[in-house]
Amino acid sequence: MPLTLRELAADRALGLVAHAGAEALERPISWVHGSELDDPTPFLEGGELLLTTGLSLRPENCAEFVDRLTGVGVAGLGFGVGLSHERVPPALEEAAARAGLPLLEVPRRTPFIAISKAVSRAIAAEEYAGLRRTSRAQHELAQAAGTAHGLAAVVRKLSSLLDAWVLLLDAAGALMHVAPASAASRLPELAADVDRLRAKKGLAAAGVSVAGQEVSMQALGGRARGFLVVGRDEPLGTTDHHVINSAASLLTLALEQVEALGAARRRLRSGFLRLMLRGEPVRDVLGDLHAELPPEPMRVLVLRGGRDPDELLQWLETEKPSSPMFLAEHDGAVVALAAESGADWLTEVQGVRIGVSDPCGVAGLGDGLRQAWQAADAAGRGGAAAVVRFGELAGGGLLRLVADSDARAFAEALLQPVRSNDVLVESLREWLAQHGQWDPAAGRLGVHRHTLRNRMRKVEDLLGRSLDQPGVRAELWLALQVLDRPGR
DSSP states (O other): OOOBHHHHHTOTTTTOEEEEOGGGTTOBOOEEEEOOOSOOGGGOOSSEEEEEOOTTOOGGGHHHHHHHHHHHTOSEEEEEOSSSOSSOOHHHHHHHHHHTOOEEEEOTTSOHHHHHHHHHHHHHHHHHHHHHHHHHHHHHHHHHHTSTTHHHHHHHHHHHHHTSEEEEEETTSOEEEEESGGGGGGHHHHHHHHHHHHHHOSSOEEEEEETTEEEEEEEETTTTOEEEEEEESSOOOHHHHHHHHHHHHHHHHHHHHHHHHHHHHHHHHHHHHHHHHTTOOOGGGGGGGTOOOOOSSBEEEEEESSSOHHHHHHHHHHHOOSSOEEEEEETTEEEEEEOHHHHHHHTTOSSSEEEEOOOBOGGGHHHHHHHHHHHHHHTTGGGOOSEEEHHHHHHHOGGGGSOHHHHHHHHHHHHTTTTTOHHHHHHHHHHHHTTTOHHHHHHHHTSOHHHHHHHHHHHHHHHTSOTTSHHHHHHHHHHHHHHHSTTO
């Protein structure tokens, strides 16, 4: 702790006597400065013990002199007697008492340099003690970081070293570790401050006061991989902040290692997925990757679009239920192998298009992935739901499997020669709907069948294709359906 005025006055070798403001003698002394100027405040920063003999001080100026000193926040005033003044001027005592400024009488036998040396020794001793405390704390924090549960151990050790509560939050502001456990209840009241810190991006720190407690918050790493929050009733000193910074550095390194390990595991799982698609037996080694295949039959899910695959994988790994589930990145999408219950949880993920295969085993994984991919392609297209199961595609028609832009380009190109003639287009649509039967189609159009025949010959001439060919009829019907669908 810094040297206080009370501790300095208790040094018998100095012989100081407190005359006024004794209740404020607990003020810490940042430095000692001597001056005989009428206004020494331009040379003060606050927290100093100002020493003077009052060489130019007059009784009528005492109040103004004290006001100047209290205005800049000096810790106290040391007045040397036996030179300019035989005793402390009563006007100075009264002014100091009114302002609450601690006033110390310095006897003639005590040189000002002795006071400066005493304060300097105390400051040096405090700094040395702080360095030793910081060094010990860094050693203990490093030992904690090297344990099997490094993140949690560092949080607990930091809480113990500072007698404070500590929260470690992830990049989204969610709680990862806490010490003591009861401090988790503080997170809601800190949420707004954490969000402001997150918005700054990169390296950032903030000090706030919450419920009368001093709270220190800082982002961990340039990419803000997480946030360290420390709070307690007592103010946090310089050494405390050094210890917090040491813990933040260790936590940042640990989070980077966890992130790197997670990325490596994700790449390995992607490789194992490719091996499984080739029929290689890999089930026995998946446990080493903290991955597990669900029991057969399973479903294959493809989650794509709207979110970065790697970020989505990290989130899924954190939030997924305890039931076995295999997650990997494949061709720019997230592929999941899950039992039916796990599949239900995955289909609730927001912000992506999801395709779900029919049930399959590991041997049929390739077919399952193809089904899930086709279903994911159809998801969200033409007003379709964001989640599509492969079994629904058959009922939805061939168009569910074709991209909107491709389907429309095909339809417009095929029908371009006749699109400007509404009569021919309507006649073609009705004739195809009646499976090429002339009389039913002509009846529905309200024309003679010979008229309809003439129209169809004109369609053939314009298109340059024979309507007798089943493939041509199918393509024309598909093109008409594309152009008729809403939103196309």
